[in-house]
Amino acid sequence: MPCEAKPRFLVLYGSQKGQAQSIAEGIAEEAEDHGLVAELSCLNQNEKYNLEKENAPVVFIVSTTGDGEPPDNALQFVKRIKKKTLSTDHYKHLCYALLALGDTNYENFCNCGKTIERRLQELGAKQFYATGYADDGVGLEVVVDPWLEGLWKAIKGALSKMASDRTDVQLNLLTSPAGSPMLASQSHATASVTTSAPETQTGDVGVPHDALAASLTCSLPPLSESSLNVPALPSPYLDVSLQDMDIMEPVRNDAVPIYRAVQMTRGDSVKTSLLLELDISANPMMAYQPGDSFDVFCPNRATEVEDMLHRLGLQDQRNHHVHVSLKKDTRKKGAQVPSHIPQNISLLYLLTWCLEIRSVPKKAFLRALVEHTGDSVQRRRLQELCSKQGATDYNLYVRDSNLSVLELLAAFPSCWPPLSLLIGQNPCCYLTHSCLKHPGKLHFVFNVVEFPACSGRPAGRRGLCTGWLFDLINPGLVFPGKPECSGSRALPKIHVSLRPYCSFRPPSDLSVPFIMVGPGTGVAPFIGFLQQREKERQENPEAVFGETWLFFGCRHRDRDYLFREELEGFVSSGILNHLKVCFSRGDEQEQGEKEITTSVARPRYVQHNLLLNSQYITEILLRQNGCLYVCGDAKNMAKDVNDTLIEMIKTELQVDQLEAMKRLAGLREEKRYLQDIWG
Numbered sequence: 001m002p003c004e005a006k007p008r009f010l011v012l013y014g015s016q017k018g019q020a021q022s023i024a025e026g027i028a029e030e031a032e033d034h035g036l037v038a039e040l041s042c043l044n045q046n047e048k049y050n051l052e053k054e055n056a057p058v059v060f061i062v063s064t065t066g067d068g069e070p071p072d073n074a075l076q077f078v079k080r081i082k083k084k085t086l087s088t089d090h091y092k093h094l095c096y097a098l099l100a101l102g103d104t105n106y107e108n109f110c111n112c113g114k115t116i117e118r119r120l121q122e123l124g125a126k127q128f129y130a131t132g133y134a135d136d137g138v139g140l141e142v143v144v145d146p147w148l149e150g151l152w153k154a155i156k157g158a159l160s161k162m163a164s165d166r167t168d169v170q171l172n173l174l175t176s177p178a179g180s181p182m183l184a185s186q187s188h189a190t191a192s193v194t195t196s197a198p199e200t201q202t203g204d205v206g207v208p209h210d211a212l213a214a215s216l217t218c219s220l221p222p223l224s225e226s227s228l229n230v231p232a233l234p235s236p237y238l239d240v241s242l243q244d245m246d247i248m249e250p251v252r253n254d255a256v257p258i259y260r261a262v263q264m265t266r267g268d269s270v271k272t273s274l275l276l277e278l279d280i281s282a283n284p285m286m287a288y289q290p291g292d293s294f295d296v297f298c299p300n301r302a303t304e305v306e307d308m309l310h311r312l313g314l315q316d317q318r319n320h321h322v323h324v325s326l327k328k329d330t331r332k333k334g335a336q337v338p339s340h341i342p343q344n345i346s347l348l349y350l351l352t353w354c355l356e357i358r359s360v361p362k363k364a365f366l367r368a369l370v371e372h373t374g375d376s377v378q379r380r381r382l383q384e385l386c387s388k389q390g391a392t393d394y395n396l397y398v399r400d401s402n403l404s405v406l407e408l409l410a411a412f413p414s415c416w417p418p419l420s421l422l423i424g425q426n427p428c429c430y431l432t433h434s435c436l437k438h439p440g441k442l443h444f445v446f447n448v449v450e451f452p453a454c455s456g457r458p459a460g461r462r463g464l465c466t467g468w469l470f471d472l473i474n475p476g477l478v479f480p481g482k483p484e485c486s487g488s489r490a491l492p493k494i495h496v497s498l499r500p501y502c503s504f505r506p507p508s509d510l511s512v513p514f515i516m517v518g519p520g521t522g523v524a525p526f527i528g529f530l531q532q533r534e535k536e537r538q539e540n541p542e543a544v545f546g547e548t549w550l551f552f553g554c555r556h557r558d559r560d561y562l563f564r565e566e567l568e569g570f571v572s573s574g575i576l577n578h579l580k581v582c583f584s585r586g587d588e589q590e591q592g593e594k595e596i597t598t599s600v601a602r603p604r605y606v607q608h609n610l611l612l613n614s615q616y617i618t619e620i621l622l623r624q625n626g627c628l629y630v631c632g633d634a635k636n637m638a639k640d641v642n643d644t645l646i647e648m649i650k651t652e653l654q655v656d657q658l659e660a661m662k663r664l665a666g667l668r669e670e671k672r673y674l675q676d677i678w679g
């Protein structure tokens with residue numbers, strides 16, 4: 001009997017760190033079990049596939065990197081499909097499904113996936129399965145697992161529809177992960193199991209419910225009485241064993257000395273901003289440019305490591321060798337032993353350097369904890385916190401309170417998670433900041449983060465890394481005007497590493513005008529930009545230089561106006577053409593603003609000053625091909641600046657909201673609107 005060829009489909013991936021790639025490889029491997037043949041390629045291997053002629057379903061798995069950029073191995077593909085010369089029926093024959101990986105902690109969530117999807121649709125391709133947007137910020141598996149489960153039925157549906165529609169290539173297959181019809185816009189795949197409220201009332205252990213207010217450990221009706229949609233249990237994927245044996249611990253060679261430390265804010269300022277100067281002269285690997293970011297690796301606090309050892313019941317095994325391996329039978333797609341866990345380490349080293357005891361627990365982690373919690377009331381509360389219905393409580397008591405894993409475990413004493421769970425959920429700790437330039441030195445500026453007391457945290461505390469840096473240099477702190485600090489004592493060292501990717505750079509064409517928006521410590525990279533401009537002016541005295549604008553903001557002129565002298569110096573020497581400063585507290589007003597501000601309220605925040613200068617800003621951005629850079633807080637400032645820019649474009653071009661948003665998105669795509677934001 002002749003053997004019938006198995007139906008085929010394509011799997012194309014774009015992946016920076018390997019997660020999208022292993023999901024794609026997992027699909028290709030599983031295809032045979034479903035009687036299908038998968039042809040797997042990386043998006044940039046365009047010699048291996050031909051979408052122009054493809055008549056089988058295509059499955060895209062793509063992540064996003066940088067500031068909303070495609071992974072390196074998808075760049076060429078994205079460039080190709082963005083070509084304006086392609087006609088709107090270029091991919092009319094194509095039917096596709098797409099899984100986008102991203103992280104909601106970044107401004108441009110799943111931007112690469114969204115860009116590819118938008119272009120595929122503009123070019124006539126038809127979607128046969130709702131797009132999944134997986135969020136690494138809460139755990140990819142929450143979306144990836146159900147998306148993969150529904151994929152096979154959708155591919156088979158697409159294949160049979162294509163077979164029966166051979167003469168009419170009009171594909172109109174939209175299938176939900178469960179296989180029922182679904183609209184393309186309803187594209188967030190979620191898996192859930194429903195659990196009911198327990199028979200007993202929920203509340204703090206052993207305390208009657210009506211005596212309590214809601215808190216981290218206690219919920220009130222309606223939540224305490226409602227049925228819950230809880231995410232599917234993440235598949236365990238690591239085996240961790242502890243062995244009593246001698247080990248040679250790894251020696252870190254990325255330490256650089258802190259050469260100088262300066263407190264940039266006055267003692268009575270609400271925030272403490274510090275400038276650190278690192279001596280990198282002996283470390284040629286650290287060559288950097290203005291705007292670059294780097295990671296600072298800091299150890300967890302010894303007291304917290306001790307608490308964690310006790311909390312896990314492992315205090316007697318602190319010096320044991322930790323062996324981490326992949327579970328043989330794991331169902332987790334793309335599972336890997338985390339790369340930040342070196343070989344040959346003790347438990348103490350692991351808890352000190354490789355786990356973030358302070359990280360905010362993700363919902364998938366809370367879900368996994370449920371399985372290791374003895375007390376039914378505490379179990380129920382953990383289920384609530386990771387459920388759809390408990391989202392407000394999660395945000396309030398966990399995310400917005402910056403609750404740490406350790407604080408969470410302290411609040412749920414009947415929870416005894418295995419070490420493997422902590423390793424699987426928590427990356428090693430880091431902090432990034434933009435820096436500025438001096439030969440052989442690396443400068444960076446940061447605020448010492450303060451977290452107030454909250455439910456689950458009886459007393460306020462400092463941020464892990466900024467608090468650690470503060471303690472490290474505090475005895476030698478120097479205040480503005482007293483430049484010496486290191487003195488005779490040994491210079492403390494810290495571990496740093498340059499981030500490999502950076503697009504936050506001043507325009508390479510010197511004639512391009514640019515606008516910088518950087519309140520608070522967000523001004524730091526712009527000092528680097530302006531220093532670079534100063535050097536370029538010295539080297540090219542004849543060149544034509546584009547205008548430079550800087551919008552800075554702080555609370556008080558005399559307490560937290562960072563780099564005031566430097567900025568005023570740049571203005572006097574003509575390096576910085578326009579410096580617009582605003583103060584959010586007190587009655588201070590920046591000189592030179594008076595004539596503009598008489599008819600409007602005093603500008604308090606950078607966006608107010610942008611608005612006051614709208615005419616110039618829009619001229620630079622919309623007519624002079626200029627660039628705009630924003631650095632600083634993501635949640636409030638960057639969002640407000642973005643909204644203000646939309647308003648300015650609307651007024652200037654007399655267009656509606658949608659059109660203005662499109663214009664701004666266009667600037668972003670052209671890399672003329674760049675952000676380096678956090679929070």
Ligand SMILES: Cc1cc2nc3c(=O)[nH]c(=O)nc-3n(C[C@H](O)[C@H](O)[C@H](O)COP(=O)(O)O)c2cc1C
Nearest residue numbers: 015016017018019020063064066068102103109110
């Ligand atoms: C340096 C870096 C930059 C990132 N930038 C973004 C981003 O702009 N938008 C986003 O949604 N996710 C961003 N992510 C998150 C990744 O897309 C996410 O972690 C994804 O799972 C990585 O998949 P990959 O291993 O296949 O690259 C970034 C991750 C890293 C490490």
